Amino acid sequence: MSALEFQDVTVRFGGHPAVDGVSLTVPAGTTVGLVGESGSGKSTLAAAAVGLHRVAGGRVLLDGADVTRVRGRRPVQLVFQDPYSSLDPRMPVGASIAEALPGRRPRGARDGRVCRLLELVHLDPDVRRALPRALSGGQRQRVALARALAAEPAVVIADEITSALDVSVQGSVLNLIRELQRDLGLTILFISHNLAVVRYVSDEIAVMAGGRLVEHGPAAQVLTAPAHAHTRALLDAVPKLRSS
Ligand SMILES: Nc1ncnc2c1ncn2[C@@H]1O[C@H](COP(=O)(O)OP(=O)(O)OP(=O)(O)O)[C@@H](O)[C@H]1O
Secondary structure (H helix, E strand, O other): OOOEEEEEEEEEEOOEEEEEEEEEEEOOOOEEEEEOOOOOOHHHHHHHHOOOOOOOEEEEEEOOEEHHHOOOOOOEEEEOOOHHHOOOOOOOHHHHHHHOOOOOOOHHHHHHHHHHHHHHOOOOHHHHHOOHHHOOHHHHHHHHHHHHHHOOOOEEEEEOOOOOOOHHHHHHHHHHHHHHHHHHOOEEEEEOOOHHHHHHHOOEEEEEEOOEEEEEEEHHHHHHOOOOHHHHHHHHOOOOOOOO
16 A cells, blocks of 8 residues: 655646645545546646646655656556546457556466456456447446556546546446445545545545645545635535435
8 A cells, every 4th residue: 555645746837837836645545535626726636646747846756756757657547537538449448458457468367357357347357348439438437447457556546537427327436436445455536526426435635726725634524614615615516415
């Protein structure tokens, strides 16, 4: 299990800071939910952690080492809202997952590993022969998770992974996230604009607004005693928040 640590991270686009001095730790083996309205900088922070955006200031550390400088195998895996962006539409999903497996292994061993990864995300191993377009949105998102797990990551960053799904499917993907976190001891940064969704999976909740982190604490505390006006506004946007 590994901790992911953003230390005073700044990311700029054309001089404008989209992420402005954010410090946030995702403790090993826990899920931290990151919420904030559209444009608050959540995705930019996530992309910085996997080297997709250059960090203009600060550092992103994995167990104390700068993760943006890691060569080869990526210990931090990012799963997006739209699995089409991570799955090649012309490639059977099994091949997409196999591509992400580390190291060399015989074909039979690769196929066996792909089947086990599909089972882990509760898909029939036969799905490996299908193209992404033959699958439902929820199934594609499960394949994207299997592909991320194939890389044997220490940390998974899930960026709005349920936002494009029907509400009924959202619940089953959220259950899967909880299960994977618990069974594999993953460290997860779970990003969503929807506080109700974040609440369901998170040990801690962090809130971004205007590129800055404005609130962070245990999930129950942030939800019941929000300290910042932005958090209260996000809570007000979820009128049907039920207790569980
Ligand atoms: N590649 C880019 N080039 C220029 N500006 C960008 C780029 N990516 C993001 N931005 C800007 O950075 C700011 C933060 O965007 P970001 O996508 O990180 O926010 P977000 O909280 O993830 O919102 P959303 O959920 O809508 O994606 C916004 O003002 C956005 O327009």
